[in-house]
Amino acid sequence: MSNRIVHGDNLDVLRTLPDASVRLIYIDPPFNTGREQKRRVLKTVRDDRGDRTGFQGERYSTHELAARAYDDAFEDYLAFLRPRLEQAHRVLTADGSLYFHIDYREAHYCKVFLLDAIFGRESFVNEIVWAYDYGGRPKSRWPAKHDTIFLYAKDPGNYVFNTDEVEREPYMAPGLVGPEKAARGKLPTDVWWHTIVPTNSREKTGYPTQKPLGVLRRIIAASSEPGDTVLDFFAGSGTTGAACVELGRHFILVDSNPEAVEVMKQRLGVPAS
Numbered sequence: 001m002s003n004r005i006v007h008g009d010n011l012d013v014l015r016t017l018p019d020a021s022v023r024l025i026y027i028d029p030p031f032n033t034g035r036e037q038k039r040r041v042l043k044t045v046r047d048d049r050g051d052r053t054g055f056q057g058e059r060y061s062t063h064e065l066a067a068r069a070y071d072d073a074f075e076d077y078l079a080f081l082r083p084r085l086e087q088a089h090r091v092l093t094a095d096g097s098l099y100f101h102i103d104y105r106e107a108h109y110c111k112v113f114l115l116d117a118i119f120g121r122e123s124f125v126n127e128i129v130w131a132y133d134y135g136g137r138p139k140s141r142w143p144a145k146h147d148t149i150f151l152y153a154k155d156p157g158n159y160v161f162n163t164d165e166v167e168r169e170p171y172m173a174p175g176l177v178g179p180e181k182a183a184r185g186k187l188p189t190d191v192w193w194h195t196i197v198p199t200n201s202r203e204k205t206g207y208p209t210q211k212p213l214g215v216l217r218r219i220i221a222a223s224s225e226p227g228d229t230v231l232d233f234f235a236g237s238g239t240t241g242a243a244c245v246e247l248g249r250h251f252i253l254v255d256s257n258p259e260a261v262e263v264m265k266q267r268l269g270v271p272a273s
Contacts, residue, residue, distance in 0.1 A: 003241065003251050005272040007261040010233035010254045014087035022231040022252070023093045023160065024224040028101040028211060029081060029234045077106060078113055084233065085118050091231065092154045097125070097223045100150040101211070107148040119152040125159070126151040129191045130215060151223075163187055165221040188218065207237035207263045216243035224249055238264035 006013050088098055098119070102110055116124065128149040137143045153159035168185030171177050197203050197212050204210070216239050224230055226248040232240035235253035241264065244251040253268075255261055261272045 003244075003268070003270050004253065005235070005238070005241070005261060005264050005268065005270050006252065006254045007256070007258065007272045008254065009256055011084055011087065013254045014084060014091065014233060017087075017091045017231075017252075019090055020093045020096075021091050021229065023096045023228040024099075024220065024230045024249075025088050025092060025096070026099040026101070026216065026219055026230065026232050026240050027088070027234045028209070028232075028236065078109060081110065081114055082118075085114055088231075088233075089118050089154065094155055095158050095160055096154050097159050098150075098152045098154075099128075099219050099223070100152070101130075101147060102150070103147050104144055107150075111150055115150055115152055119154070120156075123152045123154065123156045124150070125153050125156065126190050131191060131193050132196050134196050149219075160223050160225060162222055162225070166218055167221070192218070205237045205263050205267060207260060210237040211239050213239055213243055213246075216240055217247065220244060220247050220249060235264060236260050238267050241268050241270075 085098075085100075092098065098115075100110065100115060111124075111127075126149075128151060129146050130149060131146045133145055135143075135145075166187060169188050171182055171186050174182035192215065194212055194214050197210050203213055220230060220240075220243050224247075227250070229250045229252060230240060230244050231252045231254075233252075233254040235241070235255045236257075237260065238253055241251040241253050243249075245268065253264055255264070264270070265272055
């Protein structure tokens, strides 16, 4: 199985994939926020008449190098996702898993009306909370600073989960567990504290809603084996593919947005079909 980037409607592409052909699916579908998601790529240059003030009062001007965007609004979000998740269930191997990444606006509806209905409530394994700390802080409610990732197994009695392959975390109170355990670290729980992709990071592609490599590394290391095929049919910036390359997995990445496809091609060095 060679690595693939596919430009097209993901439902059409899913229908071409064989039954039980991928062991792991991760998807980060649009969150149905009702607005356009946009990310600008900026460059600042020294300029005495610039629009920004920097360190020690130096002036800089800002230049937009690129802007990438996609619409994030659906008349019937669940109806849009349902046939895609039905195909996802079909293409998973008997011991395969689905990680479904969503935010608080749609998480409960998607779990009850889609994932439980298609995979079965007994196939629900985890609700993972990815917690971060960035962005605005409204004063009228608790600031929303997490996404939800639902983990479902096609067969709840037989699925891949490699705890020994997951990078461990430091104990919050290492003095309570002894030096040997403290040195080894602890297995992560279902709450993952991980920063977003920093603005000045080499990892940054400029694509809206790009997810960090650290989150995808953990998912792929835990729920697949080297040589397995991983599918992401809302592939965006291609982080799933980048993590697969690092961990020795094959990938199939699908997106209908030509800007996303260009980002993935440049990031991964794979032509699109």
